[in-house]
Amino acid sequence: xxxxxxxHALDYAWGSKNLISDYFGxxxxxxxxxxxxxxxxDGSPTKxxxxxxxxxxxxxxxGRPDRLAYLLKILAAGAPLSIQAHPNPEQAxxxxxxxxxxxxxxxxxxxxxxxxxxKPEMIVALTKSFEALVGFADSRLVIEKFAELLEATESAKLxxxxxxxxxxxxxxxxxxxxxxxxxxSDDCDEVFITDLIDAAEQCPSLxxxxxxxxxxHGTDRGIATALLLNHMxxxxxxxxxxxxxxxxxxxxxxxxxxxxxxxxxxRGGLTPKHVDVAELAxxxxxxxxxxxxxxxxxxxxxxxRFDLPTPEFEFYRAQVGSNNMLVDLNLPGDAIVLCTQGAxxxxxxxGEREVINAGEAAFISGDARTFSLAGNGTxxxxxxxx
Numbered sequence: 001x002x003x004x005x006x007x008h009a010l011d012y013a014w015g016s017k018n019l020i021s022d023y024f025g026x027x028x029x030x031x032x033x034x035x036x037x038x039x040x041x042d043g044s045p046t047k048x049x050x051x052x053x054x055x056x057x058x059x060x061x062x063g064r065p066d067r068l069a070y071l072l073k074i075l076a077a078g079a080p081l082s083i084q085a086h087p088n089p090e091q092a093x094x095x096x097x098x099x100x101x102x103x104x105x106x107x108x109x110x111x112x113x114x115x116x117x118x119k120p121e122m123i124v125a126l127t128k129s130f131e132a133l134v135g136f137a138d139s140r141l142v143i144e145k146f147a148e149l150l151e152a153t154e155s156a157k158l159x160x161x162x163x164x165x166x167x168x169x170x171x172x173x174x175x176x177x178x179x180x181x182x183x184x185s186d187d188c189d190e191v192f193i194t195d196l197i198d199a200a201e202q203c204p205s206l207x208x209x210x211x212x213x214x215x216x217h218g219t220d221r222g223i224a225t226a227l228l229l230n231h232m233x234x235x236x237x238x239x240x241x242x243x244x245x246x247x248x249x250x251x252x253x254x255x256x257x258x259x260x261x262x263x264x265x266x267r268g269g270l271t272p273k274h275v276d277v278a279e280l281a282x283x284x285x286x287x288x289x290x291x292x293x294x295x296x297x298x299x300x301x302x303x304x305r306f307d308l309p310t311p312e313f314e315f316y317r318a319q320v321g322s323n324n325m326l327v328d329l330n331l332p333g334d335a336i337v338l339c340t341q342g343a344x345x346x347x348x349x350x351g352e353r354e355v356i357n358a359g360e361a362a363f364i365s366g367d368a369r370t371f372s373l374a375g376n377g378t379x380x381x382x383x384x385x386x
Contacts (some may be wrong), residue, residue, distance in 0.1 A: 001062070001365040001367075002346065002353070002354055002362060002365075003045050003049070003055075003354070003362065003363050004049040004354050004360065005049060005361040005362060006047050006048075006360070007036050007038060007045075007046045007047060007057060008036070009034065010034050010035045010037070010044055011029070011032050011033065011034065012034035012035065013032060013034075013079070013244070014032065014079040014080065014216075015031075015032030015034025015076055015077070015078055015079075016032065016033060017030070017106050018078075019033070019076035019127070020254065021033065021072060023126060023127070023254055023358075024340075025190075025358060027358065032078060033076055034075070034076060034077075035073050035075050035076070036073065036074040037071060037072075037073050038071075038073070038336050039055070039261055040054075040056040040059070040067050040261065040326070041115075041261045041262075042056070043114070043263045046361075046364075047203075047286070048170070055363055064365065066277070068334055068336070068384060069260060069261060069312035069384050069385075070310075070313040070382045070384065071259050071262070072256070072281060072313075072336050072338055073259075074254075074255075074257075074338075074359070075250065075253060075254070075255050075257045077250045077253055077333055079128075079217075079252075080212065080213055080216055080249055080250070080252070081250045081251070081270070082222070082249060082268070082270045082273065083133065083226060083248050083267065083269045083270050084248065084249065084265050084266060084268060084270070085245055085246060085247050085283050085284050086242075086244055086262070087113070087118055087119070087266070088118050088244035088245060088283075089117070089118040089244075091118075091282065091287070092113060092117050092118050092119075092262065092264055095117045095279070096116035096264075097116070098212050099111060099113050104118070106198075109274050112264070112265075112266055112274075112276055112279050113264050114262075114263040114264055115262050115264060116262060117260055117261060117264070118260055119168050119259050119260055119263075119265075120241070120259060120260055120310060121241075121242050121257060121258065122239050122241045122257070122294060122306065122308060123242075123256070124239040124256045124257075124306075124380070125234040125236050125237060125238050125239070125254075125255050126253075127255075128236050129234065129235060130233070130238075130251055130252070130253030130254070130255050131231075131233050131234075131252040132231075132232050132233075132234070132240065132249065132250045132251055133226055133230065133231060133232070133247070133248055133249040134229065134240055134242060135229060135230050135246050135248065135288075135289035135291050136179075136228055136230070136286065136288050136289060137228060137229055138288045138290075139175060140290060142169055142178075142227065142228055143169050143170075145203075145206060146162045146166050146227075146252075147164055148205065148206060149200065149203060149204040150163070150287060152199040152202035153195060155195035157187070157191065157192055157195060158196055161185075162262045165178045165181065168181075175228065175287070176284075176286040179225060179247075179268075179286065180281060181299070182221060182225045182228070182269075183221065183225060183268055183269060183275070183280070184277050188224055189221075190219045193219040193220070196210070196224060197210055206227075209226070209231055210223060210226075210227075212251065212252070213226055213251075216270075217270050217271075217277060220269055220270050220271070221269055221272070222268065223269075224304055225247075225268055225269045226249065227254055228247075229248070229249070230289070230290070232291055234253075234255075235369050238293045239294040240291055241294050241308060241309075244283075244285075245283055245285030247268060247284060250283070255264075256380050258382050260310065260312060265282040282289045294306055294307060294308070300326065301324055302318060302320060302321075302324045302326060303315050303316065303318050303326050303329070305357040311335075312385055313382055313383060313385055314332075314382075314383050315380070315381070316345075316381040317379075317380055318373050318378070318379045318380075319378050320373050320379075321376050325372065325373070325374045326373040326374075327372045328349070328372060329372065329373070330364065330370060331370055331372055331383065332383060332384070333366040333383055333385055334364070334365055334366045335366070335383040336382050336386070337361060337364065337380075338379060338381075339360055340359075340377075340380060341377050341378040342357075342358060343357045343358070343377050344356055344373055344374070344375045344379045345375045346372075346373060346379075347371065347372045347374075348368035348370070348372075349370040349371065350367050350368050352364075352368070354380075355375070358377070366384065
């Protein structure tokens with residue numbers, strides 16, 4: 001089975017009003033256009049083009065496996081997303097069961113676990129740059145940030161808290177102590193954050209980041225938490241993988257995101273939404289990391305596989321043109337092909353064919369065994385592993 005897919009943009013407040021429309025030529029809605037989902041997750045059901053039915057329901061009606069392991073998204077950050085982390089498989093199972101047993105409605109504002117699945121993810125930059133906070137920074141680097149702020153401020157409160165945090169960061173569990181203090185301490189109030197923002201305006205290495213966060217989130221205490229993370233800027237085409245337990249926040253830009261099919265998010269600031277510090281503390285892995293651009297392996301001219309530690313699915317990027325067709329590519333499982341530039345003709349070994357333009361996607365069932373790509377454009381392909 002080969003069918004074209006369609007979905008609408010979700011209007012989360014942090015979404016951009018123009019990135020998706022400008023890049024893909026999709027009509028702007030006048031509202032934030034944050035994400036477009038392609039998959040079988042109930043959070044935003046993907047429709048089969050031309051049919052009044054979701055992909056999930058179509059697969060179910062045909063007696064096929066109706067839940068894809070992955071979820072593919074277009075993501076447009078016009079403002080910083082919340083600082084967040086996602087659970088591992090065991091935590092997702094336990095958290096979902098616990099909230100169900102407690103009678104917490106699945107749509108409740110204080111619900112942490114929307115499903116029982118983990119959510120490791122990867123973002124690939126489509127714009128010239130994609131800005132993000134990814135993982136805890138080395139304690140020494142954080143202490144250097146605090147030292148800059150201390151030199152730039154006359155605030156006794158800011159000096160007291162940052163001195164305390166710097167001392168803690170010299171301890172083995174310092175990252176955890178400072179993170180939880182920034183999220184829950186009464187000291188980290190509006191006055192403290194205001195003083196921090198004022199001081200950061202005098203610090204060349206911090207002013208751009210802090211000013212950006214403050215412009216969109218005012219005096220949210222997450223601005224202090226953000227200083228504990230690595231500030232990463234991806235160039236167009238580059239990607240970064242975010243495993244379970246790693247804190248992160250996408251700040252600006254357009255990208256393609258792929259993940260295990262879950263909507264479990266534990267937030268830690270830069271948001272007006274529910275923040276459960278105790279549950280987040282259970283999910284976070286309090287280890288410093290140096291996030292690296294994801295590696296790829298070239299399998300053929302114009303066809304590469306991203307190096308991902310996800311046995312449930314594989315992820316590819318394809319570039320086709322007049323002198324480059326990709327023929328008889330292996331199809332171990334159900335796949336979604338998302339065109340991000342130009343137009344790509346997708347055909348299967350069963351004689352089916354669909355042409356997808358930028359911003360459009362197609363589903364290919366794994367019983368086709370192989371598929372081919374032609375045309376002139378770029379596509380990303382998520383494929384279930386068997």
